[in-house]
Structure formats: structure tokens, C-alpha cells
Amino acid sequence: MSFDPKSKADKAQLYPILRALSDLDPRKTPELLMDDAIGSPVARGHDYVRNMRRGEIAATYATLIHQWLLEHHFDLAHRLAPEIFPETPEQRWQAIVDERARSDRLQLVLVPLTMGIVERESQLRPVDTTIRLGERFCFELDSEAEGYVMALQGVRGQWHNIPIGPNGEVSAPIQSGQNRLPQKSDGKLDPLIEQYDEGAHTFVLIFSEAPDIPLNIAQLGAWVKASDCIVHSATVTFIS
Incomplete structure (x- = not known):
């Protein structure tokens, strides 16, 4: 498995991708994009962004975000974090x-x-x-x-x-x-x-x-x- 939702190092690579997506659409903050990926608004404390940058988010949320990026924004995710978004043989074909x-x-x-x-x-x-x-x-x-x-x-x-x-x-x-x-x-x-x-x-x-x-x-x-x-x-x- 290329992405381990229990690994803090893997989860920490998700936030820069959400940040890059929000730069492309100023209407969307990384937090709103996270809500889109999870499918509903997430309750957050004042340190939530810092925790997410450190990879300190729930494995369930991380899995949903990774899958959402894989399905909807693979090119950007692969470019920024190829370790957790490797190109598959099917994609190369x-x-x-x-x-x-x-x-x-x-x-x-x-x-x-x-x-x-x-x-x-x-x-x-x-x-x-x-x-x-x-x-x-x-x-x-x-x-x-x-x-x-x-x-x-x-x-x-x-x-x-x-x-x-x-x-x-x-x-x-x-x-x-x-x-x-x-x-x-x-x-x-x-x-x-x-x-x-x-x-x-x-x-x-x-x-x-x-x-x-x-x-x-x-x-x-x-x-x-x-x-x-x-x-x-x-x-x-x-x-x-």
C-alpha cells in the first residue's frame, strides 16, 4: 500500500496538496477542501491546521482525503507527493x-x-x-x-x-x-x-x-x- 493512514509522515503530506488546491481556487480554504473530501463539515479546534500539518489527524479522515485526491486531483497530488500518490501501470498505459x-x-x-x-x-x-x-x-x-x-x-x-x-x-x-x-x-x-x-x-x-x-x-x-x-x-x- 503506497499510503499508510496510520503514518504521521504520510498524513503530513496531505496538507500541502490541499493548500496548493486552495491557491488555485481562492474560494476554497484547505479546511473546506478537507470537508469536501470527507463529505461533511469536520469539527476543528484552534490547533487543527497545525495538527494536520504534522500528520496528527484521524486515520479515517486521512484515508478519505487520500482517496478523494486520488480520484479528483491525481496529477497535482502525484507531482507534490509521488511517494503516497505513485503512478500505477494503468495510469501509465x-x-x-x-x-x-x-x-x-x-x-x-x-x-x-x-x-x-x-x-x-x-x-x-x-x-x-x-x-x-x-x-x-x-x-x-x-x-x-x-x-x-x-x-x-x-x-x-x-x-x-x-x-x-x-x-x-x-x-x-x-x-x-x-x-x-x-x-x-x-x-x-x-x-x-x-x-x-x-x-x-x-x-x-x-x-x-x-x-x-x-x-x-x-x-x-x-x-x-x-x-x-x-x-x-x-x-x-x-x-x-
């Missing part, structure tokens, strides 16, 4: 996606409940910005070359692999031009479905000419930086 991902060649398309033996173009409808929970969809990638792709789904800071190979493999072979994934071994679409998790989801397809794309996020970030690969992304919002 998100930064790579933000910097490198292309959005011009990947889209999601809705797949009707009934499909013929041969899919018809008129049956597949590109997703605009939203997909309803329970609707079937697939990826449509216009690739510049033949190779392999691996798929990831990102939601609320967490990333998950999506097996898209014809027999459940993590990666799938693709051709130059239009590709719809996932597919079964017979070439028919094998649509995806999201049933429970509302909100914004980012889908990433990583293209490589070789199939050995790392699965682990921590390894994947370093591999992408060092490899001649292409990162494609598309973001949609799932609604009920």
Missing part, C-alpha cells in the same frame, strides 16, 4: 493511449440479433456515441497492413483483455483493409455484449506484424514504446 492512439480507423458497429449466413452491409450500423446495455456489437478496423491485433477494454481506470481470436485466443490475425472482429473459426461474426457496466468505455486495438503482443499492462506499455506497432482506440458510452 492510459497516458500512452492518450498520446499515441489513432481514432480514424477503428469504430464499433452494432450487430442485429439475427444474422444470415452471409452478413449484409445494410444490417451493420456504426455506433454513434452510445450503445445500450445488452446490444451486440463488434469492432471494425480499417488496417493499413496484414498482421495481428489484441483488444483491451478500459473503464474507470481499469483495463481488461478481450479475447478476439477465432478460438478464444487473445490476439487475432487481420488482413489489410476492412476487418470485423471478433470472428468465429468459420469466419462468421462473434459479437460482443456489455450487460452491466454503464458509462464511458475505451476500446483499444493494438496492431503488430507479429503475434507476440504482451498481455500484462505493465509490460505492454514498455513494449508499445519500443515497438513498431499501431494503437487504435474508440470510446463509447453504455446506457441502460
Whole structure:
């Protein structure tokens, strides 16, 4: 655990971050920001600020403040106190996606409940910005070359692999031009479905000419930086 709410040294690092946030918004004192983090006004004595600077606050309050800063002000907190706000592999991967991902060649398309033996173009409808929970969809990638792709789904800071190979493999072979994934071994679409998790989801397809794309996020970030690969992304919002 990077933050110990029982450590006075760790807790003492919280106040300078609240102070820096209050400098950005004069309407908010560090004490009011603390109330925002905890969710209700906190009763304070006249030495409370001094005690907070020393890390002499309740572990429960410190935990809530740390979590609030992590969720709402991570960049500033990481810059001022990287020891208790370290960058996670997921955050490093998100930064790579933000910097490198292309959005011009990947889209999601809705797949009707009934499909013929041969899919018809008129049956597949590109997703605009939203997909309803329970609707079937697939990826449509216009690739510049033949190779392999691996798929990831990102939601609320967490990333998950999506097996898209014809027999459940993590990666799938693709051709130059239009590709719809996932597919079964017979070439028919094998649509995806999201049933429970509302909100914004980012889908990433990583293209490589070789199939050995790392699965682990921590390894994947370093591999992408060092490899001649292409990162494609598309973001949609799932609604009920």
C-alpha cells in the first residue's frame, strides 16, 4: 500500500496538496477542501491546521482525503507527493493511449440479433456515441497492413483483455483493409455484449506484424514504446 493512514509522515503530506488546491481556487480554504473530501463539515479546534500539518489527524479522515485526491486531483497530488500518490501501470498505459492512439480507423458497429449466413452491409450500423446495455456489437478496423491485433477494454481506470481470436485466443490475425472482429473459426461474426457496466468505455486495438503482443499492462506499455506497432482506440458510452 503506497499510503499508510496510520503514518504521521504520510498524513503530513496531505496538507500541502490541499493548500496548493486552495491557491488555485481562492474560494476554497484547505479546511473546506478537507470537508469536501470527507463529505461533511469536520469539527476543528484552534490547533487543527497545525495538527494536520504534522500528520496528527484521524486515520479515517486521512484515508478519505487520500482517496478523494486520488480520484479528483491525481496529477497535482502525484507531482507534490509521488511517494503516497505513485503512478500505477494503468495510469501509465492510459497516458500512452492518450498520446499515441489513432481514432480514424477503428469504430464499433452494432450487430442485429439475427444474422444470415452471409452478413449484409445494410444490417451493420456504426455506433454513434452510445450503445445500450445488452446490444451486440463488434469492432471494425480499417488496417493499413496484414498482421495481428489484441483488444483491451478500459473503464474507470481499469483495463481488461478481450479475447478476439477465432478460438478464444487473445490476439487475432487481420488482413489489410476492412476487418470485423471478433470472428468465429468459420469466419462468421462473434459479437460482443456489455450487460452491466454503464458509462464511458475505451476500446483499444493494438496492431503488430507479429503475434507476440504482451498481455500484462505493465509490460505492454514498455513494449508499445519500443515497438513498431499501431494503437487504435474508440470510446463509447453504455446506457441502460
